[in-house]
Amino acid sequence: xxxxxxxxxxxxxxxxxxxxxxxxxxxxxxxxxxxxxxxxxxxxxxxxxxxxxxxxxxxxxxxxxxxxxxxxxxxxxxxxxxxxxxxxxxxxxxxxxxxxxxxxxxxxxxxxxxxxxxxxxxxxxxxxxxxxxxxxxxxxxxxxxxxxxxxxxxxxxxxxxxxxxxx
Amino acid sequence: xxxxxxxxxxxxxxxxxxxxxxxxxxxxxxxxxxxxxxxxxxxxxxxxxxxxxxxxxxxxxxxxxxxxxxxxxxxxxxxxxxxxxxxxxxxxxxxxxxxxxxxxxxxxxxxxxxxxxxxxxxxxxxxxxxxxxxxxxxxxxxxxxxxxxxxxxxxxxxxxxxxxxxxxxxxxxxxxxxxxxx
Numbered sequence: 001x002x003x004x005x006x007x008x009x010x011x012x013x014x015x016x017x018x019x020x021x022x023x024x025x026x027x028x029x030x031x032x033x034x035x036x037x038x039x040x041x042x043x044x045x046x047x048x049x050x051x052x053x054x055x056x057x058x059x060x061x062x063x064x065x066x067x068x069x070x071x072x073x074x075x076x077x078x079x080x081x082x083x084x085x086x087x088x089x090x091x092x093x094x095x096x097x098x099x100x101x102x103x104x105x106x107x108x109x110x111x112x113x114x115x116x117x118x119x120x121x122x123x124x125x126x127x128x129x130x131x132x133x134x135x136x137x138x139x140x141x142x143x144x145x146x147x148x149x150x151x152x153x154x155x156x157x158x159x160x161x162x163x164x165x166x167x
Numbered sequence: 168x169x170x171x172x173x174x175x176x177x178x179x180x181x182x183x184x185x186x187x188x189x190x191x192x193x194x195x196x197x198x199x200x201x202x203x204x205x206x207x208x209x210x211x212x213x214x215x216x217x218x219x220x221x222x223x224x225x226x227x228x229x230x231x232x233x234x235x236x237x238x239x240x241x242x243x244x245x246x247x248x249x250x251x252x253x254x255x256x257x258x259x260x261x262x263x264x265x266x267x268x269x270x271x272x273x274x275x276x277x278x279x280x281x282x283x284x285x286x287x288x289x290x291x292x293x294x295x296x297x298x299x300x301x302x303x304x305x306x307x308x309x310x311x312x313x314x315x316x317x318x319x320x321x322x323x324x325x326x327x328x329x330x331x332x333x334x335x336x337x338x339x340x341x342x343x344x345x346x347x348x349x
Contacts, residue, residue: 009333012340013318016311021318044341051340054347055312058293059286061201063193063214071189071215078219079182 004041007034011041015048170234178225185225189218192235195314196242202309203246205298206291213249217242236320243306243324250302296346300339307332308339 010031013021023031035042168176168184170191176184196217201210221241228237293313297305306325310316322329 008337009330012333012337015340019317047344048337048340051343051347052312055293055308055343056315057289058198058202058313059290060194061198061290063197067197067211067215068189068193070211071193071218072186074215074219075182075185075189075222078222 003034004038007031007038007041008044011045011048015045015052171230174225174228174230174234177222178228185222188234188238192238193218195235196238199239199242199309199314200246202294202297202313203243203305204249204294206294209249213245214242216249217245220245232323233320236316236323239310239314239316239320240324247302292347296343299346300342303327304335304339304342307335308343311336312340 007030010023010027013023014028014031016022022028035045168187170188173184173188177188193214197210197214200214200217201207204210204213207213217238221238224241228234297309297313300308303325307321307327310321310324311318316324318329318332321327321332325332327335
């Protein structure tokens with residue numbers, strides 16, 4: 001990289017003014033010495049300042065009332081019954097309901113079976129603490145939809161943390 | 168209440184807290200999406216997608232960065248996904264670029280001065296000029312000069328080292344100088 005090329009990154013920050021991103025005192029001294037001798041970099045700095053100024057003068061678009069209303073409506077859908085179609089919403093927000101239904105179903109099932117049945121509410125409750133159980137998968141907030149399905153189908157635990165492309 | 172606390176409350180299911188976050192950030196996200204899509208007509212829908220996705224994915228916000236930074240990351244993901252889908256559709260149906268205006272002079276093609284206010288003309292011209300940049304340069308310079316984020320936040324959002332961010336911003340402005348014909 002040329003001597004000028006080395007300075008370009010700092011020129012971008014120098015053009016930003018005196019904020020937190022401004023060059024350090026040492027960098028500023030280096031730049032001043034270089035700019036005193038280099039007409040091309042002085043022109044590049046002017047160019048950087050000019051374009052940054054134009055971009056910062058971009059008039060902001062103000063969201064319309066209709067935009068806000070439609071967004072509120074979409075969030076209502078995502079929060080309500082239509083949101084249930086989304087597995088992530090289902091697992092995070094309706095897991096307690098699903099678990100309650102599962103327990104109710106178990107209770108109904110055990111009441112109609114013989115006294116020797118090994119599936120009892122106690123057993124179910126204990127199984128919640130076991131990392132690979134279906135009950136545990138339903139209760140855990142971080143269970144991904146794929147892991148939940150895998151656990152339900154196989155009885156074995158999958159990955160319990162939801163993966164996301166946003167952190 | 169600050170954004171972090173609101174985000175924690177929203178993560179716990181408080182729609183009221185999330186609505187407040189929407190009120191605080193909707194203008195910023197709308198402008199970001201519009202600038203990144205060259206003033207696309209889809210910008211409003213995409214900006215709404217950002218908030219719906221954020222609402223559903225709040226559990227992924229761990230508070231390691233500012234909520235605003237995290238939301239910008241979500242917005243960029245949404246825009247990139249949209250761009251990828253649009254690109255596939257164009258290839259599938261053999262149609263031309265989504266915004267042919269981006270290939271034209273941004274000042275000349277921005278708008279009819281007789282019909283639109285100066286503000287709209289300037290915004291359109293800037294958005295169209297930004298659309299001519301390669302994606303990496305466009306994202307970096309938009310986050311810096313349109314959104315006003317600092318270099319550290321931009322590095323966090325883009326996953327690039329700060330030196331790379333600085334270099335992208337320098338190159339983006341140098342290219343825009345020609346596009347804006349100032």
